[in-house]
Each structure stands twice: as C-alpha cells, then as structure tokens.
Amino acid sequence: MLRELDAPPRLAAHLRAVHDTALDLVSWLAEHHPEVAVDTEAVLFGAATHDIGKCLHPGELSGPGSRHEPDGHRLLLSMGVPERLARFARTHASWDDPGTTLEDHLVSLADKVWKAKRTPDLEQLIVDRLAGEAPPWQVFMELDDLLTAIADGADARLAFQNAYPVTTGTL
Template identity: 75%
Template sequence: MAPVTSNALDRALTDPPPRPLPAEAEALLRDLDAPPRLAAHLRAVHDVAAELLDWVAGHHPATPVDREAVLFGAAIHDIGKCLHPAELSGPGSAHEHAGHRLLRERGVPERLARFTRTHAAWTGEATTVEDHLVSLADKIWKAKREPDLERLVVDRLAGEAPAWQVFMDLDDLLTTLANGADARLAFQNAYPIA
C-alpha cells in the first residue's frame, strides 16, 4: 500500500514554478512523509542545480559532468532533515550523516547518497565537480555567495578557457540566479515545517 502523504507535502512537490524532482527522489520524500518545507527547499535547490548544469553544458561542454547525479543530489541533499526536523529552522549537521544512512538503507547507491554528506563539506579531497555543483546550488538558491566554493568550481571548469574568463562568466550566472532568491525563499516558506 502506498503511503498517504499530507496535502501540504503533495502541493510542495507539485506546485509551480520549480521543475519537478526526479521521480525516485519524489518517491522517497513521499514514502518518508517529508516535511512540506523540506520538499519545497529541495525543489528550489534542484531547480537551481538544473540551471547550473545547463550553463556548464553550454559553456564548458568538454567538462564531463554526471547530470543525473547532480540533479538527484540536489533533490535529496537534506533528506536527513526528515529525521532531524529541528534543523529545518535552526542550525545543525546531524541530518548529513543521518540522511546518508537513510538512503543507503533504502538501497540508494553511494554515488547518489554521498551528496547528503558532501553538500556541506565541499573541500574534501575526494569531492568531485558534481559535489561542487550541488553545494553551489545549495548556496546560490538563497543568494549566498561562497568565494572558496566558487573558486573550486572555476578550477574544475577552467580546462579549455582561462580561469579569469570562467570566473567572470560564472559570476554573471550566479548573479542572475541570486536575483531569483526572493521568489525561491517565498516558495519554500509558503509550506509548513511540519
């Protein structure tokens, strides 16, 4: 029997304007009866991640990026907040490892589950361009700029173009994305935490 989800969760997963989450991510959120605000947040970050990926594909087509992994990672990076709902409105990092464990227990492969841990720890040696793009989407959706993270993304993309040009182009994109932060925050905050 399929889980019954709240009306607010259903709306957070389907109301426009953000694009829909990947089906597997949406199913996980419904199965967990995720807080509606969490679902709205994940859609906002996922939407920004898709914009970043489109930009990378258009400006740096030679850079190999696992689009499916980035989109899924953006769609589930905070899923551990289902287990730590206080972190929806306050600080905390318990959701990172809890989310990873939750996903692995549900059979999500490590290549996708890892984003629950790496979205806030982008400086690790084993992080990839995919990790950096999910982290960047998780910052810029609300217009937060992280120069060190942006520098890592520039370094990953600067193969075929000078780093200064990649930086300027990325800065233009991030400025444009940041301009939509108020609408994304309003979308997220239109849904209850519980």
C-alpha cells in the same frame, strides 16, 4: 521517497528549489563548457535529496545542525540508493574535503546560491575545475554572471519555500 518518509512540506519545497538551481547550473555547463564531463543525473538527484536527513532531524529545518548529513546518507543507502547518489547527503556541506568531485561542488553551490548566498572559495574551486584552456578570469566572469542571475530570483524562491510549513504533513 519524500511521501514515504512523511517529509515536512518545507523540506520538499527546499529540495525543489535546490534541484531547480542545480538544473540551471548543469544546463549552463552543458552550453558553456561541453568539454567538461559531469554526471548530470547525480547532480540533480543529489540536489533533490541532499537534505533528506532532515526528515529524521526536523529541528534542523529551521535551526542549525548537521546530524542530518550522515543520517541522510545512511537513510538513502538503506532505501537502496547507490553510494554514487547517496553521497550528496553527506558531502553537500563539506565541499572542501579532499576527494570531493565537481558534482559535489555543484550540489553545494546550488544549495548556497538558490538563496543568493555566495561562497567565494567554493566558486573558485569550480572555476579551477572548469578553466582548462580558458583563462581562469574569463571562466570566473562567466560563472559570476550566471550566479548573479540565479541570485536575482532568490526572493521568489525563498517565498516559495517559506509558504510551506515546517511541520510534517501530506505532500
């Protein structure tokens, strides 16, 4: 898909870093909270494509902007991607909107913590969804340990991403 869109190499590197972080999150969930139903396929696809709209707005790779969100959603739909998977292009930056799911929150969290950015309100939403029978403080501490470990690898992931050019080229 990225080759077809002639995606900038930096975007491909970013999407890989976020995907790999999302994989860490869903693997942890499966081990520590197997009772919580999560659509792993959707989370991983969402993490791997959430910024695909930056193919249309390459300036947003190195600068601010949110036009890539609705345009990425429309782009994925036009490529035949089902709404349940395309939605992450639209929801990854609006995780606090009504109707967002645990899957939306996990993609948003992966998009933050891969670079060691912590977002307390987002993390609390996830803790609240996971707490169930367990005390929320315990779930918070477990999640905090995971996110701290993920954040410890941020420098290497940032160096990996930044080794690729922002300009479009063959992947």
